[in-house]
Every structure is written in C-alpha cells, then in structure tokens.
Amino acid sequence: MTGHAHHEHHGSDLKREAQATLEGAGEQWTDMRALIFDVLATFRKPASAYDIAEKVSERRGKRVAPNSVYRILDLFVETNLAQRVESANAYVANSHPGCVHDCIFMICDSCGEVTHVDNDKLADGVRDTATARGFTPERPVIEVHGKCAACD
Structure with missing residues (x-):
C-alpha cells in the first residue's frame, strides 16, 4: 500500500496540533471550538453532530444546538481537523491535522x-x-x- 509517513497525535498533543492547524488557517481557537474538538476526539467511532451536541451540552450544563455543532464541524473538515464519513453523516477527529491528504x-x-x-x-x-x-x-x-x- 502506498502512503506517506506522518505522526499520529493523541490527547493533549492532538489538541495542540489541532489548535495550531486551525490558527494557521487564520481561524480562532475559541472555547466552544476547543470543547467540540475535545468531545469529537473522545469518540472511538464516527459521531454525528447530535452525538457531539449531547456530550457538549452535558459538559457545559446547558443545551447546545446541533446546528451550531454542524457549523463548527464544517470548519473542522475544511481545515483538516476532522474528516466526514459521508455514508454515516458522521465525523472523526483527524489524528494528524497538519497532514493534508485524501482519506x-x-x-x-x-x-x-x-x-x-x-x-x-x-x-x-x-x-x-x-x-x-x-x-x-x-x-x-x-x-x-x-x-x-x-x-x-
């Protein structure tokens, strides 16, 4: 199989890499974006915006609308922080956000x-x-x- 080498990030290292990648794209790493990324990164399987909104709502102690999560997830896909599994309408955190490629x-x-x-x-x-x-x-x-x- 042909591919390329890249470093898989995990935990706080992944969060730092995600923040650096987003800021490098000229976007802000807000508290809400950080929380949504943290929650997305905890899922072992692809997560829907509704799954993520539920977990974020639990952590914040107040409801977060899925449409707000969708907007942030769209930004994450655009900036390579997340990947969308099209057939499942779900998302996974990209463990190597600084590496751009087709998946x-x-x-x-x-x-x-x-x-x-x-x-x-x-x-x-x-x-x-x-x-x-x-x-x-x-x-x-x-x-x-x-x-x-x-x-x-």
Whole structure:
C-alpha cells in the first residue's frame, strides 16, 4: 500500500496540533471550538453532530444546538481537523491535522468501527480519473463497507 509517513497525535498533543492547524488557517481557537474538538476526539467511532451536541451540552450544563455543532464541524473538515464519513453523516477527529491528504475509510457494517487508511496512489488515481473526464475534484471520498476482522 502506498502512503506517506506522518505522526499520529493523541490527547493533549492532538489538541495542540489541532489548535495550531486551525490558527494557521487564520481561524480562532475559541472555547466552544476547543470543547467540540475535545468531545469529537473522545469518540472511538464516527459521531454525528447530535452525538457531539449531547456530550457538549452535558459538559457545559446547558443545551447546545446541533446546528451550531454542524457549523463548527464544517470548519473542522475544511481545515483538516476532522474528516466526514459521508455514508454515516458522521465525523472523526483527524489524528494528524497538519497532514493534508485524501482519506479512505473502511467501515464495518456490523460494529460500526471505521478504519482510516492513507493511500495516495489510489486517491491520486481517483483525482486523475476525474480530471481526465473534465471534472475538477475537490474532495474525493472513498469508503469501503464490509466487515472488520473482529466481526468476520
């Protein structure tokens, strides 16, 4: 499998990297953005805006509307802090936000586990195919549904 090397961030290191990436994109790292990123990073599986809003509301002690969470998640996807699993309408924190690339998701239809894989050769092939057809690709989405090794 072709890919590239990058450092996987976790915990406070991930939060610092996310903040640096967002600020490097000219955006502010507000308390609400930090809280939503913290909550997103705690999920082991892709989380919907409703899942995130519920957890953020619990932490804040007052209700946070999912549409507010959606706006921030859109910003996170745009700035590479999060990735959207299109078929699930859910999000995962990007463990290497400073590394921009197209992602491939392998989604287990039994347990919901999502594995993120980098394969630049495959992603570049999708972009090249689109370009050859006169289409300007912006964000290829590659998702493979099936069963993970644990559920097979």
